[in-house]
Amino acid sequence: MLQYVRTRLLLTIPVLLGVSFIAFSILHLIPGDPATVLLGDMGGGAASGDMSEEALENIRRELGLDKPFLVQYVIYVGGVAQGDFGRSFQTNREVRGSVLEVLPYTLLLTVVGLGIAIIIGFALGIIAALKRNTWIDSLTMTFSLIGLSMPSFWLAFILIGIFSYRLGWLPSIGSAGIKTLILPSVTLGLVASGIIARLVRSTMLEVMRQEYVTTARSKGLGERAVVIRHALRNALIPVVTIVGLQFGTLLSGAVIIETVFARRGLGRLAVEAVLRRDYPLVQGTILVAALGYVLVNLLVDLAYAWIDPRIKYE
């Protein structure tokens, strides 16, 4: 088991290298020169006065953009190997500090959001499965369909409109305290709950038809014990896979949610960085997000063994 975890962790290194190279290439391939973007005000105006071409060349040189693409990449990777993630083109702050400072906020948001998605998704899915082909089933599945297809920013504005502006119960913006966490995580959770609910329903239906469920029933077990102890546990495997994948969806959802709710986080940092062609900052946020995704997938694989004792890792 430990050996397995160690191997998997070692495998993240080539994965991250690959991710960083692809991200680096894409950044250089899409149109837009960081030096020119620095000169332009993102508000639509241009910033500098009569800047000479030499001054612009100087900016490119100072940022290391005058070197060939591969050289830039090797220099970057060399820095990262020594724990130096570079400095942001825009703010001149160290990327490592900028990323670490906001990371806990995004982790908290995605974990709570995922928690909400799981609770709602499982509740709806189980209810729909047990009451299949009734109006309750239709209602919950309609709800999950709405959740699936609802744009998160739209839901965010609706929730802000009701709970912040109309009722005044919750703040519309902010990053401190539990109150500011409620609306963003509920938004994220609601959107992600739809797909979980659908999956839980279908796997539950499948499991409920299995012979061991009939056996459990015939032993005289109560329906609650049958559902939770026998059916649900066996229905978990595909659901856990999807939940793991949802983590990635939630991370990308955080990009929008953090911007709308003016909440501190990695997604907001990444989006600004991409728009401003802030190469080191984009790389930093992508590496951290990729690492998170890889680790969550490892956790999912380990969870299989816990859920189903037949699965063993050597």
Add this chain to the structure above:
Amino acid sequence: MVSGERLRARLEHSHVSRRTLLKAGGVALALGAVSPLLAACGDEDDPVSTPGPGGATTATPDTGSTPAPSAPTAAGEDEAQSGGTLTLGYTEPPTMDPRVSGATIAWRLFYNLFDPLIAMDFDTREYHPGLASSWEVSEDGMIYAFSLRDGVMFHDGTPFTAEAVQYTFDSIMDPALLSLAAIGYLGPYDRSEVIDDTTVEVHFSEPYSPFLNNLTHSVLSPVSPTAAEAAGADFGQAPVGTGPFKFKEWQPQISMTFERNPDYAWPLGVYRHEGPAYIDEIVVAFIPEETTRFGTLESGESLVVDGVQPQEVERLQADENYQILLPAVPGSPQILPLNADVEPTSDLLLRQAILYAVDMDTIIDTLWYGTRKAAQGPLSSPSWGYNPAVEEMYPYDQAKAEELLEEAGWVMGSGDVRQKDGNDLMLEYITTTGIQGQAGELVQAYLARVGIGVNLHQLEYAATAAAYLASEHHIARIYFSHVDPVVLSTLYHSRNIPGTNFNRTMKVDPALDEMLDNAASELDQDARIQQYMDIQQYIMDQALMIPLWEETVFWGAHASVKGIHFQPLGGIWFYDTWIEE
């Protein structure tokens, strides 16, 4: 009516000469402000010329006795209450180092922490003393000498002296600092010479007349040399200036806090009271999404917000709990430069037809609910040296546009688009998304009416910049706020086609270059204004761009926020702002 403040200023600057005022370029004046100013100078009993470096003469600010709209009312000062925290819904600036920053939103904040050498009145565009109490320009326009205020302290306790000015300007020119805007505003800067603690001379390698206007911009405000040296690249996270507020903390992505500077005793000439600021603290909250930001005004989470949405303006104006403030920004308005270097927009007749074919007033009413003004020329109307003559040049006239197109040889065929020599009249219009994209769709519709086809490309900002540099456009977009008409060099001089590519008309025009160079070095203010008027006329004669709209800051504030007046670029002077209980 001479208030105490004005009297004091008057005593400080006793050397006034009418001749040198005009000659030396000591006064930025909108044309309308000329006569009261001259009258004010005439009031002086004994105009004296002080010889300056190289036989220069003294020019002093106009604080003498000119009645200005910014004159404080006694009642206003009595009422003002001290205390309170002002919450400002805003966006996050990349850095707070004025020497480095290239972001408009940061420039407006800098005035809280830093004082400029010269202050500009928003309404009259006149100079007032800032950290410099008076200044002189040499006859050749290459040396500017400044008398600095005595007793001024940076927030870290470093005294403000001539060395601080020298340090600030020298460090801006240092390639390692990576200055984005300030380096442009220093123009052909050569060096600064410290004469004594309160006198500094700034030398240029060629005559540079925009300098006094440029000095009113916050990016040239002196920084504490001690703090800047100690912090190095991190000065932008811990800025230290002389301003009415001190930097307290910056929580990235959350907020930034400024606290009142209790020692502040050197108010700019444009300020309306003396002593420290009224507000205890300013909390600048970073809210990237405009809808959310505006929402915090109504939810009470912000007292002031930057970015009221145009469709909300009318409703809030009618609500006595709020005030909507829409200061127009000087410089170039939003424009759509036409590529005069490639077919078919290289043809003047076609460019003129395009200008006649677009009904900009209707477009702006549609997009901005009447909250903005259509631009008419290369400068926006509040700019120094604005030429109102351009306003009548291209009225919306579809018939005239069609006539010009026929004359240029573009005739309607069987399709919707005009043709010449078998080629369709198709233009590539490259712009950003959002409101600019919507404007693009409307312009496209108007051009279609006269048989001009448009391929509209709505790209993100960085991608548009790359496309313009590659000259892939017929119609581009740019906007550039500025305190001096030298912005026309930035946008229309051929040296800015490569490199920064702020000249997106792409065509080298030696005649225009020469006019722009002359105006940038002309020392006689009247002559300079006339030259810029001619340049505006010339640009419109050549139909080098479609004027869109004049930029405006959309400030929304609770009615309890009092004493709001504006910085030269439309920011709020929070020094005079106070909060009514």
